[in-house]
Amino acid sequence: MLALIQRVSEAAVRVDGETIGAIGPGLLALVGVEPGDGEAQVARMAERLLGYRVFADPQGRMNLGLTDTGGGLLLVSQFTLAADTRSGMRPGFTTAAAPELAEPVFDRLLATCRQRHPPGVETGRFGAHMVISLVNDGPVTFLLRA
Secondary structure, eight states: OEEEEEEEEEEEEEETTEEEEEESSEEEEEEEOOTTOOHHHHHHHHHHHHHOOOEEOTTSOEEEOHHHHTOEEEEEEOGGGGOBOSSSSSOBOTTSOOHHHHHHHHHHHHHHHHHHOTTOEEEOOTTSOOEEEEEEEEEEEEEEEO
């Protein structure tokens, strides 16, 4: 499992012109599920998403995690993130979990994050064509692996 996280001032996801998830300051996480991902990867990724220190402390250093700040988390499934791009001019998707395997893993990550971070976890719609808007704060962007 991997997640591309971005510290944001705000972010939203729309499907068919309707906003279905939005946050203020916090993290946007684009999540790719890979074959073999399960409960261990879900637990580790939830821990990293909620605790990864990308927010400034009073001295301006990145020492605070999402749980420290109470910010929002917008989780968006993105199978293209798990693509194999090592060769050629077209991505290969054998490195991404099939939708019927990926969706329950993503749903478990969503449920775990919601349980551990009551201030707010929003999401998009698995498998839908989504339009994501964000204001990247920094910019601060990291690729996390579980």
